[in-house]
Amino acid sequence: MLSTYEAALTNQAAYAEISQFLGHEARLLDENRLDEWLELLDPAIVYEIPIRLAGARGGANEFPQGAYRVRDTFEMISKRIERLATGEAWAETPPSRTVRLVGSIVIQPVDATVYAVDSALMVYRQRAQDEVADLIPARRLDRVRIDAGGCKLVRRTIILAETVIKTPNLGIFF
């Protein structure tokens, strides 16, 4: 396993490409271009938001095994997007205005084409007539594959900072 420094030096091209990919992805989501965002996902993707408790770091009392808020397949994500397009998904009608800040990106090769990508995400979310907007901080643990076609998101785990979610629903994608 390369150290972070060595990994950065030997993977500059991959780092640049993945950073562009994450920025592009953030823009698609902020612009509510969800069908185009879906095309960035590998059909075998697992997209997960585990439940988090206030507890000692990394233990079973912080991330109880198997407990999640979301654990979506590609099909389940598609259905969420289809729901949002019905015009009757009241929680997101009209859609939230969001700004996603993606940073603290660190990549590590896993195999010939796949990289483990850690990053930090801060989402500003203001719904319809909200006077109070929400800040939703999270870390992302992603797997990104780079091949001839470009980047694809193979896996995503969202580690929300909060244990009790303050934004009224997780009706947007992270």
Add this chain to the structure above:
Amino acid sequence: MDQIETSAVSPSSPALERLLDRTKTCLEDGLIPVEIFGDQDLFELEMTNIFARQWVFLGFESEIPDSGDFVLRSIGKDSVIVSRDRERNIHVLANFCRHRGAQLCSTDRGNALNFRCPYHGWVYKNNGEWRGAPDKSASYPNLDTDEWGLLRAPHVDTMFGLIFACLDPTAPPLLEALGPAAWMMKALMDLHPGGMSVMGPPDRYRVRGNWKTASENFAGDAYHIGVAHRSVEKINLGQGFDLVNQFTINYALGEGHSFTGSATGDLLGEVGEYWGYDPEIRRNFNFSSLDAMQQELIRRHPPAVGNIFPNLSFVRFTNTPPEGEWPVVYTSWRQWQPISATETEVLSWQLKWNFMTEEQASKSYATGQYGFSSAGIFEQDDTVLWEGAPQVAKSTWARKEGATFNMQLGMPKLGGAQQPDPTWEGPGTRYMPGPGEAPARDFYARWLQELNSGG
């Protein structure tokens, strides 16, 4: 002085008294003043006269299976430790040190036979007893240790794996206090000797609605399904929503508890009976402890949603399966914890039957979370629609008009669509199939009765 007889208090101001009087009059006509969804003084009265006085839900036995296990929960706004002691008894302890009020426990769950205060080192056993302090023999030789243990709920009891507590020492036992709600719980939870247990800790999230709106929705609001949740049907993950109004049966059990069954057994035959559980799961059930009415109920009109006063609800529902497959059934218990007059914390648990295989359990969890959770495709739309009432409660215009909300659906004055079923021999009232708001009216009647129980 009413403090001797009961721990309920009287309204804190003439304005609050007037609001309660007005509410009483309105309720007789199936109406409710808008202020009750946002008045902070009323909220405080709810904390004292309901949450600090009634039996309230805290969590599941299966969350604290071993001696020393604890979870951190709330009674009203008060942080409490729910612990299991060496003898496997459950205690509910106020989460503050009696010395200077430091918070004793700041993790959501764990295992500890003692709690030691990080300020001056007072130590308590996990049953609340004062145990020690640094240099105890020099510092506290004459401390009356019985006096200085943690505040402890005088009543703690369980039913079908659910843990309840009550802060009123004069309260009746749990079974008596639950009344007809216990009948409903049995029909839901007592279908196998192994019972049900939680699949993980609760999902927790804050919504900008009043806790009562959530309770009354789950008490028996079938009328919203076809509109609020239309998006789910449009994407083919729900079906028959347009028929719900014709086939929903409200059971107003009495004392403010109620549930809703859909006549799915009558409508769909075998697949609609017993909530749609597939035969692999169904053949494990043992209905011998249920009475004849409960057995018929769960076969023909399985209870889909319900509310136990004040703020404990359940939903047992299914996905819409692919052609030729049986549905996946999930059971979610949820609690609408009051944070303020305008904010509520949802705690949502998914439960499995203990006889289920890994695969059956994880499918049930996945389906339940997809529908009812912080990201639930049903739940999202419910909670956002609940945000309106607290805003109206503060509206200058609405208050100027003495505005009310309308719960008259099914009442005679609106055409009397919701009629009691004269053949029902079970607890409370079973209504004929059709839309109606009797459960909501019953909920508010019980609520008002408890609020007015002070001097």
